[in-house]
Amino acid sequence: MxxxxxxxxxxxxxxxxxxxxxxxxxxxxxxxxxxxxxxxxxxxxxxFKVRGAYYKISQLTEEEKAKGVIACSAGNHAQGVALAAAKNGIRSLICIPDSAPISKVEATKSYGAEVCLVKGVYDDAYQKACELQEESGATFIHPFDxxxxxxxxxxxxxxxxxxxxxxxxxxxxxxxxxxxxxxxxxxxxxxxxxxxxxxxxxxxxxxxxxxxxxxxxxxxxxxxxxxxxxxxxxxxxxxxxxxxxxxxxxxxxxxxxxxxxxxxxxxxxxxxxxxxxxxxxxxxxxxxxxxxxxxxxxxxxxxxxxxxxxxxxxxxxxKAGRSGDLVIAMMDKPGQLKDVSAIIADLGGNVVSVHHDRGGENTGINDCYLHIRMETRNHEHLEQIRRAIIDAGYHIKNM
The missing domain is CATH 3.40.50.1100 (Rossmann fold)
Structure with missing residues (x-):
């Protein structure tokens, strides 16, 4: 223990x-x-994973090192084992879930490990690693237990x-x-x-x-x-x-x-x-x-x-209120977008995208929806802009 x-x-x-x-x-x-x-x-x-992986591998006997090591990982333990094995001059095989970020998979290969991608999550990779360990006799380097x-x-x-x-x-x-x-x-x-x-x-x-x-x-x-x-x-x-x-x-x-x-x-x-x-x-x-x-x-x-x-x-x-989306119902007539943009600009918001939607079976013939994404300072700032648009007579759809 x-x-x-x-x-x-x-x-x-x-x-x-x-x-x-x-x-x-x-x-x-x-x-x-x-x-x-x-x-x-x-x-x-x-x-941090290299700490545990390296210490474990450093304590293997010469006989164990000769058979190599095997591990399973979502990516970080894989890199730790791969680097530790390379520094100790031994072979490593790592089972990684196929959902792991490509950057982690490629980094593991760059340290010299052989990689086996396994369909599913970490626990599926663990089962595969256990099977391969029994076949090869390599030492299994558990990621945590x-x-x-x-x-x-x-x-x-x-x-x-x-x-x-x-x-x-x-x-x-x-x-x-x-x-x-x-x-x-x-x-x-x-x-x-x-x-x-x-x-x-x-x-x-x-x-x-x-x-x-x-x-x-x-x-x-x-x-x-x-x-x-x-x-x-x-x-x-x-x-x-x-x-x-x-x-x-x-x-x-x-x-x-x-x-x-x-x-x-x-x-x-x-x-x-x-x-x-x-x-x-x-x-x-x-x-x-x-x-x-x-x-x-x-x-x-x-x-x-x-x-x-x-x-x-x-x-x-x-989440931080630094970006916000509004869907505004309005009459489809000239000047509407200009008026809404002016309200946002006057309050210090910054419009980053606009989508004007005239269609839809549930909208009136002369109605449209304006989808706006804007940059704001925080939730309070976003709410201030919302309130001003409503006070100007526009209707904001709940999203």
């Missing part, structure tokens, strides 16, 4: 292999608390306590539970008064359910763009450690995650993937008690596909 000596040994082994990532003060994330960001999104391979992997992730907890000794709380993303198990074990062992909170996507609450039911059970399905934590079933080892060392695990919505990613880009100039931003989302939307406290949000990874990032930014702007 996991020991503090093992976590310290992992930190020793990892010296010179990984970065001790910076702890950045981010006062605007939640002005009622002192928020710091542990930037594992800037780790080599763009994720392994004491040595957990010890490697626990080195983040040691770094946080060195960087901010008087930290009041640490907020950690949770998928299968390897990261929070290691961090919580290290932090609670050295500072029992520090709170450790976990965060899952509301569409993949596997550890939340496990702790509520006091047993591990697989979810029927998961649905979240935070692919790094889209895990149907947490581990038995991680479940036990979370039960003992974690104070609470909460969930955040897709819109809250998108808003957190956008906030990190604008305020901190940092790119985080969906899984990497959930801790910030929890702090921003007060999902855990952070008021008046020194809080570290762990940014677990930054490997987000650029096409997904584009959609996330759009969603985040809508």
């Amino acid at each position: 996991l020991t503090l000596d093992q976590v310290y040994h992992a930190a020793y082994v990892l010296k010179g292999v990984i970065r001790e990532t910076a702890l950045i003060h981010a006062p605007l994330i939640n002005p009622e608390s002192q928020i710091y960001l542990k930037t594992e999104n800037l780790q080599i391979t763009g994720s 392994d004491p040595q992997v957990i010890a490697g992730q626990g080195t983040i907890g040691l770094e946080i306590l060195n960087q901010l000794p008087d930290v009041d709380a640490v907020i950690v993303p949770v998928g299968g539970g390897g990261l929070i198990s290691g961090v919580a074990y290290a932090v609670k062992s050295l500072n029992p008064n520090c709170k450790v909170y976990g965060v899952q996507a509301s569409g993949a609450p596997s550890m939340v359910r496990a702790l509520a039911d006091k047993q591990v059970q697989a979810l029927k399905s998961v649905s979240t763009f935070a692919d790094g934590i889209a895990v149907k079933c947490p581990g038995e080892t991680t479940f036990e450690l979370c039960s003992k060392y974690v104070d609470e695990i909460v969930t955040v919505t897709e819109d809250e995650i998108a808003t957190a990613i956008l906030t990190l880009i604008e305020q901190q100039k940092l790119i985080a993937e969906g899984a990497g931003a959930v801790a910030v989302a929890a702090a921003m939307f007060n999902k855990v008690d952070v008021k008046g406290k020194k809080v570290v949000c762990l940014l677990s990874g930054g490997n987000i596909d650029v096409t997904i990032l584009s959609r996330v930014i759009t969603r985040g702007l809508l």
Whole structure:
């Protein structure tokens, strides 16, 4: 089982292999608390996963190394295993769900691993990896349910306590539970008064359910763009450690995650993937008690596909009231668009797209709909523009 000596040994082994990532003060994330960001999104391979993968592989016997390693991953663990195997001069085969971002798949191949794409989600890739492991005799490197992997992730907890000794709380993303198990074990062992909170996507609450039911059970399905934590079933080892060392695990919505990613880009100039931003989302939307406290949000990874990032930014702007859509019913006569545009412009809004719709069997012969998308400052600004358009005699359709 996991020991503090093992976590310290992992930190020793990892010296010179990984970065001790910076702890950045981010006062605007939640002005009622002192928020710091542990930037594992800037780790080599763009994720914390290399810590556990490298430590596990470094402890293999020569006989085990000769047979190679096999792993399954949504992408970040894959890159960690691939890099660790390459540095140790051994062969690696990684099973990745076919829904994983292309950027993660290509990055894994670039580190020298052989990739097997599997239809479905992480758990389907796990089943395939188990089958291939039995056939080949390679060592399976579990992404989270392994004491040595957990010890490697626990080195983040040691770094946080060195960087901010008087930290009041640490907020950690949770998928299968390897990261929070290691961090919580290290932090609670050295500072029992520090709170450790976990965060899952509301569409993949596997550890939340496990702790509520006091047993591990697989979810029927998961649905979240935070692919790094889209895990149907947490581990038995991680479940036990979370039960003992974690104070609470909460969930955040897709819109809250998108808003957190956008906030990190604008305020901190940092790119985080969906899984990497959930801790910030929890702090921003007060999902855990952070008021008046020194809080570290762990940014677990930054490997987000650029096409997904584009959609996330759009969603985040809508959630924050920075972008808004209006559908206005009006008479189809000259000057209507000019009048509506003038109202928006006078109030400081910026129209970015307009669609004029005359058709529709439910509209009058002389009626039309004006679809407008505009940039605004916040929800209050958007509502001010809405109110002004209504006061001018126009009817806004509910969307």
